[in-house]
Amino acid sequence: MxxxxxxxxxxxxxxxxxxxxxxxxxxxxxxxxxxxxxxxxxxxxxxxxxxxxxxxxxxxxxxxxxxxxxxxxxxxxxxxxxxxxxxxxxxxxxxxxxxxxxxxxxxxxxxxxxxxxxxxxxxxxxxxxxxxxxxxxxxxxxxxxxxxxxxxxxxxxxxxxxxxxxxxxxxxxxxxxxxxxxxxxLHNSFTKERNKIQSNAIGEIFGVQSKKIFLVKLYEDRSKSIKRFDILNFKYTMQDSDAYAIAGIVFDTYLLNQEKWVKVLQLGTTNNDLAALKRNIVYKVTETDQILELSNSLRIKDFVGVVIEKSSIGSIKFEYSKQTDDIQEGDLLELKVSSHRLFYQVISGTTELEKLERKNETGFIEGEAIQLGVWKNDLLSFQKFGWVPSINTPIFKADTSDIQVEQYTYPDFKLGSIPNTQLPSVINLHDAISHHTALIGVTGSGKSFLAREIIEQLKSDTKVICIDFTGEWKKKQQLTSLTSDNLDAFLAAQDDSIGLVELPTVSNTVSVIQSTENFISLIFSKAKEAYEADSPMRICLVLEEAHTIVPEGNFLGVNDFNSKAVVNKMGQVALQGRKYGVGLLVIAQRTANVSKTVLTQCNTIICYQAYDETSFNFLGNYVGKDLVQTLPNLKTYHAIVTGKAIRSNLPMIVNLEREIE
Known part of the structure; x- marks a missing residue:
């Protein structure tokens, strides 16, 4: 019938x-x-x-x-x-x-x-x-x-x-x-199969914008039925083989000269119904089974956009187009360059206006992502790739479920993970302390919580001493109060106790700064003696509210020459201390208030949300001018991490949230 x-x-x-x-x-x-x-x-x-x-x-x-x-x-x-x-x-x-x-x-x-x-x-x-x-x-x-x-x-x-x-x-x-x-x-065909394919013809290729983008002028009676992310296939005159058809999606639609046009993005190939496809005629895939098969093989749900002009080796710009609008700052993207699977991290998005002709304009979102590189599972890190992807290279939301992360043990420690993936950000705690680490961020961002986790790991083979005027450390952990009298006993003890130095006042007065400098100098001298006696120590000094302990000169409570000299001396101790096993864990709300002499010795930076321009300028030297602009928008318990101790020595946004047990 x-x-x-x-x-x-x-x-x-x-x-x-x-x-x-x-x-x-x-x-x-x-x-x-x-x-x-x-x-x-x-x-x-x-x-x-x-x-x-x-x-x-x-x-x-x-x-x-x-x-x-x-x-x-x-x-x-x-x-x-x-x-x-x-x-x-x-x-x-x-x-x-x-x-x-x-x-x-x-x-x-x-x-x-x-x-x-x-x-x-x-x-x-x-x-x-x-x-x-x-x-x-x-x-x-x-x-x-x-x-x-x-x-x-x-x-x-x-x-x-x-x-x-x-x-x-x-x-x-x-x-x-x-x-x-x-x-x-009515139709012109004498075979049902051919007519079926011809009925799916939506338009004709009119030009090629690049290797993967085709411009298609739609037939007038088909223009209303075409929308973004429809799956298409076609054979192009200039393709290198007749053994396959190009498979792609409607990347964008727009009006030009009052006619509807589409940009078709090639995402792969298909071998279905090749004989019935006319060259340069584009066909819409309508069979449910074929739509499902191609949707999965082409990864349409994960498709994010394409690389556009002004991309570089270190970062790419992309025209954003996603079926489900669920991309956020910090998300991991992936693309292919030759046989390499490259990962990028989203850092920003802006609206742009594209001019087609003087009378036609269309808007789009331009995203930016920094290169993390190729994931090396044996190294638990990303390795930088030395070239830039071609324009219109398809970009996808990263699916890392196929990566089985290698096991690791102390002194390696999982800071957190790349947002929405299981890929860890791993820090070597020995390197973190020996080359000094800074935790920076506004109140409530999670600095002290992470510091306590790090200390819990360190105390098994490191003597940890917290210098604190807030009293917070004493409330939350069992600490040994230290003075110069019991310091030797603490350092010699074969246990995992944590030392506490409580400052007499909350302000950076001359007495506070002087007493702090005296204590740090004493620890420095003890470590030096042990080093020279061929029995080196590993000591971690935790400077809570570092702007009070080692303030920048402009923020001294008393502005005299002696106070500045004392702060500078502590900076010198920090500079030389790592030779003798003395490292710093600096905790501060703003970089502006902390001695730059000390901060510049911190080879590992973990920076939570921040708003002040001084922090942007200082941290830009560590993480780059582009990534530093994400600081005001970071989610709670998210941070930018970078430095010598981080396994992947590339700046990146990391989710530091912990599951509640």
């Missing part, structure tokens, strides 16, 4: 069957195969034939006032030439008036159209309304029906006298049957 329906909707078969039917009926009722050539018969049968020919072949493409003018002017000339045969002047005048109105409406619609104004302008709306009227009345179904009926009325008496009422009635029935044919349901 389906095959029968398919064949009877073929326009060529309908023409053949109808022609045979007409000749057969005419011969049966008139004993003649073809009508004679008298004027009345020529116009009677011409009207009938043009009606049939128009519905089968012209009307599917009949869509503009130009078509109306093309049909109407010849008819106007013919009706003027046969005026003498009309016995009814009213009928002739009505015919001329109708044809004249169609021509005037068509010319008016063309004249009113303005390419320099939007489709919603009054002028273009009026033009479109007039065009619709002209095209509707000027269709072959209408205008040639009028020719058929007018000739029938004009020559009715003569036609009836020569043929029977049955013949005339049969011709009118045939006219009625022609009118009920739906031109849109």
């Amino acid at each position: 389906d095959k029968l329906k398919f064949y009877i909707t073929n326009r060529f078969i309908l023409l053949l069957v109808s022609s045979v039917l007409f000749i057969g009926i005419h011969y049966l009722l008139t004993d003649s195969i073809l009508p004679d050539t008298s004027t009345k018969n020529i116009w009677f049968y011409s009207g009938l034939f043009m009606l049939f020919f128009s519905i089968l072949f012209i009307e599917p493409y009949y869509s503009s006032p130009k078509n109306v003018i093309t049909n109407s002017i010849p008819l106007l000339l013919v009706y003027v030439s046969i005026k003498g045969t009309f016995t009814n002047n009213t009928l002739w005048g009505s015919t001329i008036l109708l044809i004249g109105i169609l021509i005037i409406l068509s010319i008016t619609a063309i004249a009113l159209t303005s390419d320099n104004e939007s489709p919603d302008s009054v002028r273009n709306k009026l033009s479109n309304s007039i065009k619709n009227i002209a095209v509707f009345l000027g269709r072959g179904k209408v205008i040639y029906s009028f020719v058929f009926i007018s000739v029938l009325i004009l020559y009715k008496a003569e036609i009836v006298s020569e043929v029977s009422d049955t013949y005339l009635f049969t011709m009118v029935i045939l006219w009625g049957l022609i009118l009920i044919i739906d031109p849109k349901s």
Whole structure:
């Protein structure tokens, strides 16, 4: 039944069957195969034939006032030439008036159209309304029906006298049957499979923007059914093989010269239905199973966008286009360069305006991501890749579920993970302390919590001493209060106790700074003695609220030369201390308030959310000017980490949240 329906909707078969039917009926009722050539018969049968020919072949493409003018002017000339045969002047005048109105409406619609104004302008709306009227009345179904009926009325008496009422009635029935044919349901193909593919054709490739972006001009009757992320396939004239078809998606849609165009992005290839694909014709994939298969193989749900101009080795810019809008700062992206799987981290997004022509503009989101590189599982780190991806390289939201992370033990410690992945950010705690580490961020960002976790790990083989005036450390951990009297016993003890030095006041007065410097110098000297006696120690000094302990000169509570000298001396201790096993864990809210002499000795930086310009300027030297701009927008418990102790020595955003047990 389906095959029968398919064949009877073929326009060529309908023409053949109808022609045979007409000749057969005419011969049966008139004993003649073809009508004679008298004027009345020529116009009677011409009207009938043009009606049939128009519905089968012209009307599917009949869509503009130009078509109306093309049909109407010849008819106007013919009706003027046969005026003498009309016995009814009213009928002739009505015919001329109708044809004249169609021509005037068509010319008016063309004249009113303005390419320099939007489709919603009054002028273009009026033009479109007039065009619709002209095209509707000027269709072959209408205008040639009028020719058929007018000739029938004009020559009715003569036609009836020569043929029977049955013949005339049969011709009118045939006219009625022609009118009920739906031109849109007809096709040109003789095989169902080929017609099925042709029915999925949406447009033709008009140009190539790059190796992977194709510009496609949509067929007018298909433009409304196409949307972003529809899956397409096609064979391109310049592709290197006929063994496959290009598979891709609608990357973007836009209007150009009041016509709908799409950008098609190649994401892969397919081997389905190759023989039926015409070159440079683009087809929409509509089979459910094929859509599902290609959606998975092309990773459409993970697709994020394409690399655009002004990308570099260290960072890429990309035109953002995602099916589900779920990308955030810090998310991991991936792309392919040759056989390399490269990872990038999102750091920003801005809106941009693309100018297609002077009268057409379209907006898009431009994202930026820094290169982390290739993941090396045995090293638990990313390794930088030394080149930039090509423009329009597809980018995807990273799926790292296939990476089995290697096991690691102390002194390696998991700080956190790359947001929305299981890839860890691993820090070597021995390197972190020996080369000094700074934890920086606003109150409540999680600095002290991470510091306590690090200390818990360190205390197994490191003597940890906290210098604190807030009293917070004493409340939350069992600490041994230290003075110069019991320092030797603490350092010699073979246990995992933590020492605490409580400052007498919360302000950076001369006495506070001096007492702190004395204590640090004492520890330095003890470590030096042990080193020279060939029994080195590993000591970690935790400087809580470092702006009070080692303040920057401009923020000293008392602005005298001696106080500045003391702070500078502590900076020198920090500089030389690592030679003897003394390292610093500096905890501060703002870099502006902390001695730069001390901070610049910190080779590992963990920076939480920050807002002050001084921090941006200082940290920009460590993490780069682009990444530092993400600091105000960092989520709670997210931080930028970088430095010698970080396994992946590249600055990156890390999620430091902990699961609640």
